[in-house]
Amino acid sequence: MGLRTKILLTIVGPLTVLLAFFTIMDLRSSRKEAIDAASTALEDQVRVAASQLDGLLLRMSQIAETSSIAIRDASEWPEDELRELGAKLVESDPDVFGFAISRDPEGESFQLIYRDGERVVMKGSAESGDSIQPLYERLEQEGTAFWAGPHEGELLSGHDAAAHVVPILSQDKVEGGVAIILDPTSFRKIASRVGLDGTPWLIMSEEGNIVASSETTALRLADSKSIRGRNLFDVLDEGGVSASEIKKLRSNLEDQDIFVQIAKEGNVGSAPQVAAIARLKGTSWFLITGEPIEKIIGPVYDLVVGRTISDVILMLAAIVIVQIGAWFTVLRPLRRIVGVVDLAARGKRLVRADLPGKDEIAVLGRTIDEALPRLDELATTRAAMENARLIQDSLIPTTPCNGLGVVVAGRVEPCDETGGDYFDHSTFPDGRTFFTLGDATGHGLPAAILVATARAYVRSAVRRHESMSDTVTEANERLFEDSPPGLFMVMVHACIDGESGDLEIVSAGQPAWVLRKGEDAFTTITASGIPLGIATTTFESRRIDGLGPGDVVLLASDGAWEVRNDRNEMLGIEAVLERARELADLEPMQQVDGLFQFVHDFAGERPLDDDCTIVIARIEDR
Structure with missing residues (x-):
């Protein structure tokens, strides 16, 4: 192995180790910074989105309650006028999927107006074949408005939708009810309006039942286009999320109105590792958004790789500079010295290195120049000593x-x-x-x-x-x-x-x-x-x-x-x-x-x- 190769290995080896060490440290530090930044951004996003979503759902509630009061104050509403009222409400608000009205104190008949593509369709209880008796039972028990989710599908006339149900009261008795219905498309329109377009999200009840979700979330968690009505904790368990993470999520839901949960790698299965969660105060539901760790740290890794490539280029440039410097300051003078010694060994005692400067190599060259004239004398002395030894041995x-x-x-x-x-x-x-x-x-x-x-x-x-x-x-x-x-x-x-x-x-x-x-x-x-x-x-x-x-x-x-x-x-x-x-x-x-x-x-x-x-x-x- 030549001296140039040794110098190269001596430089490249430690530099490579240092570069690898600092790259790993950079990746770890950048990863943590990226997750922290993403957590803050998601928390801000979910806070703003939850506030706006609360406002939109409140508007839906107010529409239902206003309709309930209007219907209650009128002595009689013909059936065709009730249907006309519902149709106007559905047509006037693109976020609303449907409107349900019932003046039957027994909860055995109702009118359902809902959006079917570009058309507004009207059905009666006889046409739908459904009963709203369970809704009336809850209205009679609670005597106040409530939000019903898809997990209460039997209350929603067979439609995969959530609804805000408001009682029609007369002398504190339930004489009927009004419901504003939101289907998956309605929720996704609302999510887009509050800035969640392109972001995985879902809405769930306090019990963990999923009210609505983006298609991305449904596909990621359950490989399905819809997970409405299912229990989130069951879905997470089936998707490989560890029991400790689910337990931690349940605990945070009970104690906090808004928080970011960062799961350990390997504990989340197909679920996002960083999730931001906020309580929707008007409904007691929760809005959850999250991002997979790859999406968060991917750009950071690209940035670190770019910096590493720049460092490698700088390192290679430094090695080239060092090699050039080593050639002129070390290798070339040493080659000159080696050549002089080789010629002297062949009997040419008059050659000299003649190296300028006062560095160690120049001193070595001058020392060799001074030693060469004495080589013959030393050789003669050694020969004399050898002859003396031979003579002494012979005695x-x-x-x-x-x-x-x-x-x-x-x-x-x-x-x-x-x-x-x-x-x-x-x-x-x-x-x-x-x-x-x-x-x-x-x-x-x-x-x-x-x-x-x-x-x-x-x-x-x-x-x-x-x-x-x-x-x-x-x-x-x-x-x-x-x-x-x-x-x-x-x-x-x-x-x-x-x-x-x-x-x-x-x-x-x-x-x-x-x-x-x-x-x-x-x-x-x-x-x-x-x-x-x-x-x-x-x-x-x-x-x-x-x-x-x-x-x-x-x-x-x-x-x-x-x-x-x-x-x-x-x-x-x-x-x-x-x-x-x-x-x-x-x-x-x-x-x-x-x-x-x-x-x-x-x-x-x-x-x-x-x-x-x-x-x-x-x-x-x-």
Whole structure:
């Protein structure tokens, strides 16, 4: 994946997440605002419509009551005059469907005048075959005018209509009645006049019986063109409205004259989620209007989508601008740097990035420009270090060394590519075996050169001197003459006579240790002289006679016991000697490897801070 793609993904990813987050928050906020605004608008609409509808229904009531008084005050109204009165009322008011008149105190006969398309039709009770006895019973019981809805269809002469029924009273007795009849068309004309045209609406009684509704409402609630006369709560239940919403509606109807009910999504079935409800005071009916949530929030979602599209366009424009800026400020300079490094790797050391400015990339370019001339020098130095390591490795003798009555094994681990420790061992024709451990100051290339020089001087002196002290004295003189000030080396040079088991040892600034078979601890042979290379001096040797089979001589540089672990704790010489005592019965090479494992286990993950060398010599059966 290229850097340009990474930059693009780094920008686009977070921006996409932020855009999605803010779009969702915008949708939620806008949805709530839209529902709140729609609720307020519906409440205002239903309040105005209910007030106007109350006025129109009041006018209908007044027409019926005026007709009742006129009929009551006349001693006699011929039947044809009553019909003429009704016909004039129906023809004069397009909102009125019909007019019914009865002067029969028993409620057995009446005249019905109603609109049939463009015609006004007149019928008598004999023609209709209906009885208005139930109306008379209610008039006699209540003695006052009332509104009858389609749920009282038997009172309305078989017509799907509501009516305002007014009694004709004489001396407080019901002598007949007058009714203004409103059919579905009448109600829809009235609804259109009060501003409900195109809005779902219905009118219901206090008991929940539907008096009238728009066709849209009927189709939406019951998939029918007419739901007049049915109980609204039953219709809602059949349409999937939850019982909790119906209960909430019933409670609000009892407590409030006008309110907006917002149902939870999923609780309303096919009913509108936002409904405004107002009581019609002149009739004790309720006017209900509502809108489906999709119609309310649809335009809002369209608006949010439009804003989101604008945001996406702005985001894409910003990404293009950022990509162009990244090309000129980041990608192109980095490509220049990569090209320079590639050419330099092919051997063209004179190329330069030459980047202007003081930003981080320009600083990187100048740093590389300054580093390129030193690459050859660094390569030469690395080659020299590698050659020195190879030379130093070649100086390590093949181990173990099997001499007469003795086996010597050793191992050295430098902490750098080249080290300042060395060991050596060899045998003499007369049966003696010598072994040496040296530890130069510091580590690295200077220490490695000093080690190689000292090894050569010791080997040269060994061939000319039988005494170990004379060997070390000559090597020290030559090292002092040839080495610069500040460089010196501690050394232990020892020789074991295979015939007698006698040990001769010279310790120049470095101790050694001997463990006799059957003893519980090592005996320390302390240093008897100064380190090599400091000054010209003579060295004295020490002798331990009669080493027997199983006796062990241990040489170790300070890197073996000064090693530290992750807690910066030092191992210590006592722990190394104790572990060496435990391993004393093993072969010399196994003892060396076991001690190195012990050192590394203590250090853990921490690398060695100094070169480490261990040499073991064990007396064998002669």
